[in-house]
């Protein structure tokens with residue numbers, strides 16, 4: 001029997017698919033969009049609990065056995081499910097509850113052999129439960145929840161806020177705000193605009209007219225408009241029967257030096273060797289390998305930077321995250337970060353325990369450490385697949401690929417190749433000779449040379465396509481990465497990409513987006529900021545305060561996490577989306593931006609790149625030296641009492657290039673001013689590996705032998721720090737002063 005899709009159900013109940021998605025999510029049924037399929041049990045649960053006009057919608061069918069996919073042998077072992085709710089995972093020692101898209105299917109075969117390989121996938125008895133874990137704060141999803149906004153007026157009554165596109169005809173405008181068009185034409189004449197009913201007016205004009213008519217409008221999300229245009233180009237709710245299997249898309253993540261690059265290289269070589277010995281692969285940001293006759297696509301940009309950049313733009317192209325953990329090093333801060341990223345994106349994790357060729361390798365320790373993050377290895381009774389591998393000797397790589405195929409099989413990844421292509425930009429750059437060059441991953445449909453395309457505000461016609469093997473190709477189907485030429489601008493990584501029927505549509509969409517960005521610039525909703533937190537809470541804009549904590553030692557990070565979580569009240573919830581020891585990284589900033597969160601640094605400092613990224617993404621970073629201060633300021637911000645009296649102003653930074661011992665003066669640091677300036681009366685912070693190790697006063701500042709009042713960027717100087725002699729080469733000295741800020 002075929003499963004029900006959200007849109008089928010919506011059609012039956014005569015409600016909007018989007019609304020139904022929100023309803024289902026609120027019932028803890030993990031659906032993503034109108035195309036998501038419901039299991040019989042989920043559907044039944046929904047029907048039993050969803051009341052339309054006060055009456056529960058009758059269940060379509062008789063009750064059925066819950067897990068239809070479980071083979072008879074498996075059924076005996078499957079834990080009994082109550083049937084009261086959507087299938088949920090129950091893991092032995094899992095501490096957090098996880099609303100889960102639970103799927104089960106044929107599992108890999110029985111006891112793994114010593115080398116980590118399995119005998120035969122098909123005959124295993126154990127039920128496999130794949131559980132993407134849920135924290136999702138992506139901006140896109142938040143937006144989709146706001147179906148209709150209201151504005152409270154001075155007299156207490158509420159009026160609808162009517163969304164209006166960047167431009168529309170007078171007639172359409174009249175219909176949208178429910179005012180006769182003659183009335184609008186009159187108002188326009190009053191403004192000196194002679195417009196007929198079929199003439200287009202822009203948003204700004206519409207806003208003036210609306211104000212005169214006492215109607216509240218707002219700029220409609222341009223993507224709604226774009227979706228409308230695209231749906232005319234191609235029926236979005238397309239025929240399920242046309243969908244066929246597509247290759248899984250994998251992202252490799254893990255701690256620095258645990259072997260992401262080596263693993264990606266090793267896999268690429270295996271895959272190529274199998275298919276076309278000696279074939280040269282080209283770096284285009286992703287590649288496809290063959291394993292057991294099936295394709296697997298790897299995103300070739302290791303690290304979570306790429307991953308978060310994607311998610312920030314609302315793209316979720318990864319089907320499975322491979323978490324690389326070195327067997328000789330164990331779970332490290334970036335491992336935890338990677339786990340949190342994958343969880344936030346609800347992507348299942350396969351653990352590759354790497355470097356098992358090393359004598360000091362200890363895979364069991366890795367598994368033990370992973371349990372702290374809710375990843376319990378299958379062989380320990382959990383549901384996390386852990387594969388011991390060596391990127392160096394290639395051991396275990398086949399098993400890893402096999403496991404990837406297995407998990408992807410459960411996900412039932414499908415796409416219709418027979419439609420206009422839709423994809424995601426992985427990388428893009430401006431090539432001097434070839435113009436904008438972008439690598440796109442096709443999500444659905446088939447992209448062809450000559451297709452008119454649009455991605456963000458870039459558009460054009462596909463001039464040429466090159467695959468990951470460096471070959472020119474004429475077409476590219478689902479899950480295929482290709483490099484494309486022909487766009488008029490460089491699109492952004494993570495941007496969606498569409499082929500459309502004609503050049504005009506492509507240009508029209510790009511231009512609508514451009515004018516939306518222009519209009520939007522003024523009206524952009526404020527990113528989360530402590531200074532304005534209280535107002536944002538009051539206006540109902542903030543219900544969750546998403547926080548990332550970075551600190552010098554794990555102990556204080558944990559302490560801070562626990563205290564901050566306790567600040568949650570019935571109005572707002574404090575969510576620690578990531579916490580770890582170490583400096584603040586750009587990836588933290590991306591995660592904060594993607595989750596509309598703020599970053600709290602405890603005894604750590606962001607470096608220049610991080611500060612620049614935070615500025616660019618409007619992410620609020622707060623730095624503290626005392627745990628109590630951090631807690632207090634969040635608490636005060638929540639109550640609207642945060643009024644900083646002093647603000648720290650960073651004057652500049654200098655890098656220590658050499659150190660000298662000077663009798664009577666202690667250690668003097670020979671520095672190069674990399675940023676801003678260092679002045680004689682500034683305070684000084686000594687930073688090593690992004691961690692503050694000392695804070696105090698500047699003792700001496702010299703240019704050659706002479707005392708200097710200040711030294712600017714690009715110059716060398718000698719710096720002595722009062723009561724601190726442990727300066728080392730490579731340290732960063734940050735000069736700052738405290739400036740008084742008037743209370744507002």
Ligand SMILES: Nc1nc2c(ncn2[C@@H]2O[C@H](COP(=O)(O)OP(=O)(O)OP(=O)(O)O)[C@@H](O)[C@H]2O)c(=O)[nH]1
Nearest residue numbers: 255256257258259260261262354355358390391392
């Ligand atoms: N013995 C052994 N060494 C490995 C293995 N995999 C990687 N290495 C080594 O570990 C080091 C780090 O590997 P990379 O692949 O650069 O690690 P990475 O995680 O990509 O590191 P970044 O790109 O810096 O984040 C290199 O010196 C590799 O040669 C392995 O399976 N066995």
